[in-house]
Amino acid sequence: MRVLSVVGARPQFVKLAPVDAAFRAAGIDHRIVHTGQHYDPMLSDVFFTDLGIASPDVHLGVGSGTHGRQTGAMLAAMDEAIESHRPDWVLVYGDTNSTLAGALSAVKLHVPVAHLEAGLRSFNRSMPEEVNRVVTDHAADLLLTPTAVGADHLAAEGLAERTVVVGDVMTDVLLQVRDRVADAPSPVMTRLGLEEGGYSLATIHRAENTDDPERLASVLDSLASVDHPVVLLAHPRLAARCAAHGLDLPVQGVRGSLLVHPPLAYPDLIASALHARGAVTDSGGLQKEAFLLRVPCTTVRPQTEWVETVELGWNVLVEPGPDLVAAASRPRPAEPLPDQAHPYGDGHAAQRVVEALLERA
Numbered sequence: 001m002r003v004l005s006v007v008g009a010r011p012q013f014v015k016l017a018p019v020d021a022a023f024r025a026a027g028i029d030h031r032i033v034h035t036g037q038h039y040d041p042m043l044s045d046v047f048f049t050d051l052g053i054a055s056p057d058v059h060l061g062v063g064s065g066t067h068g069r070q071t072g073a074m075l076a077a078m079d080e081a082i083e084s085h086r087p088d089w090v091l092v093y094g095d096t097n098s099t100l101a102g103a104l105s106a107v108k109l110h111v112p113v114a115h116l117e118a119g120l121r122s123f124n125r126s127m128p129e130e131v132n133r134v135v136t137d138h139a140a141d142l143l144l145t146p147t148a149v150g151a152d153h154l155a156a157e158g159l160a161e162r163t164v165v166v167g168d169v170m171t172d173v174l175l176q177v178r179d180r181v182a183d184a185p186s187p188v189m190t191r192l193g194l195e196e197g198g199y200s201l202a203t204i205h206r207a208e209n210t211d212d213p214e215r216l217a218s219v220l221d222s223l224a225s226v227d228h229p230v231v232l233l234a235h236p237r238l239a240a241r242c243a244a245h246g247l248d249l250p251v252q253g254v255r256g257s258l259l260v261h262p263p264l265a266y267p268d269l270i271a272s273a274l275h276a277r278g279a280v281t282d283s284g285g286l287q288k289e290a291f292l293l294r295v296p297c298t299t300v301r302p303q304t305e306w307v308e309t310v311e312l313g314w315n316v317l318v319e320p321g322p323d324l325v326a327a328a329s330r331p332r333p334a335e336p337l338p339d340q341a342h343p344y345g346d347g348h349a350a351q352r353v354v355e356a357l358l359e360r361a
């Protein structure tokens with residue numbers, strides 16, 4: 001069996017890591033297409049190096065652009081990649097423009113497509129990621145969903161027959177890396193002189209928070225008003241939008257409680273989260289990582305796809321402003337009951353991905 005994985009953005013490299021390892025362990029011919037959606041070394045290369053992922057077989061070099069231009073450039077280039085590698089399966093990950101392009105290109109060439117992280121929904125159609133998820137799920141032949149909630153969403157859309165619950169591959173990699181860095185110091189504590197459990201870790205990059213200047217200003221003001229240090233790991237999109245909107249983002253500087261720091265490599269992020277008192281974010285990945293590390297999370301969004309984190313009391317959804325400031329210093333919630341403690345699987349989701357593809361090859 002030959003599988004062609006299509007990835008392009010930071011969270012996809014994290015998901016790819018355990019899947020690539022599981023394919024190699026099973027002796028499967030796994031090839032990787034990198035669309036080039038993310039190209040900064042700290043958003044791309046460090047993940048391949050740190051997580052031991054094989055180098056991409058194809059690099060499309062598409063880069064940034066409007067949704068149409070970026071997705072269109074990927075689509076045009078994908079056809080050739082699929083035709084020259086002739087896979088039995090094309091595997092797409094998550095909800096980015098790279099996911100959509102990989103799925104559309106494969107389905108039109110009549111190559112079976114599997115969607116990993118299928119079935120997640122925010123039910124907010126103004127998010128580009130929501131459109132990407134829905135279209136990809138309906139185009140794909142096999143829907144590999146992380147949770148029972150994801151399977152329910154797919155069933156409600158008439159897609160139950162194509163659905164397999166495999167668990168969450170980000171949990172696989174998180175548990176491995178957590179054990180690797182458990183005794184390592186927190187890079188942000190060391191670099192910024194912070195105390196154990198005395199800081200929050202923040203990431204903000206979603207279009208819904210960065211593209212409206214007033215909303216972005218309010219997010220930054222709120223982070224600067226929290227009653228303890230907040231380390232904001234500045235994604236390039238955040239830095240670009242702050243510059244465009246004329247907002248003060250003190251790169252590697254301080255503003256109130258806000259300390260700005262460049263993005264971290266994955267093991268450094270996990271080590272820094274392990275020693276934090278909280279996370280403030282609009283990232284799907286960090287919401288779940290915080291939950292798995294039992295760090296209270298404050299999510300700056302009206303909805304989340306990872307509803308279990310909220311239901312179990314470890315994540316709260318807030319608007320920027322006083323609610324964000326208050327939520328960031330709330331006390332730790334109770335530990336989940338043992339039968340509710342593992343909604344994202346047992347850390348062996350990638351193995352089930354391999355089995356699901358092999359059974360249907």
Ligand code: UD1
Pocket residue numbers: 009010011037038039040043064065095096097098128129205207235236237238240
């Ligand atoms: C993309 C995904 C988002 C995911 C995020 C993870 C879509 C629609 N969005 O958002 O779901 O959560 O990745 O990071 O696919 N830029 C750089 N260097 C890079 C990449 C981007 O400077 O290597 C800057 C550019 O100004 C670019 C902007 O970030 O225009 C946005 O990048 P893009 O890849 O289009 O989307 P993300 O915001 O990263």
